[in-house]
Amino acid sequence: MTKEQIELLLQAKRETKTARRCMEDGDYRSACSRAYYAMFHIACAMLLEKKLKFNKHSAVISAFGRELVLDDRIPQEYHSLIMKGFQRRNRADYDFVAEFVEEETRIVVVAAERFVELANERLGDVIDEDEEV
Numbered sequence: 001m002t003k004e005q006i007e008l009l010l011q012a013k014r015e016t017k018t019a020r021r022c023m024e025d026g027d028y029r030s031a032c033s034r035a036y037y038a039m040f041h042i043a044c045a046m047l048l049e050k051k052l053k054f055n056k057h058s059a060v061i062s063a064f065g066r067e068l069v070l071d072d073r074i075p076q077e078y079h080s081l082i083m084k085g086f087q088r089r090n091r092a093d094y095d096f097v098a099e100f101v102e103e104e105t106r107i108v109v110v111a112a113e114r115f116v117e118l119a120n121e122r123l124g125d126v127i128d129e130d131e132e133v
Helices: 003-025 028-048 055-071 076-094 102-123
Strands: none
Touching: 003 028, 003 102, 028 055, 028 076, 028 102, 055 076, 076 102
């Protein structure tokens, strides 16, 4: 695993923890945004295994579906989860009249946690500096 992949995975773990805390505090907008970024960083780390790197979110999501879901047999639902996460992140970050509820937010946060599990299985578990060894 490269240093960049490790840093992406560590950041994804931090974002997932932050998303969970934000949701528990009732900050659903921030929780959706952080959860999506966790999924996004994991997708980037996984694409680096194939030496693929992109500058746009839409390109990462598309390549994740094309290169990993179709070729590597990652379940299709992961592609759906990151696409839904991206839509919710856009609403959270740019639609200031949109309302967020706990149940909708919980779906995105759980999706991010599932992405962390997927990354641990596919790339190996990276110990976060905040975790005890």
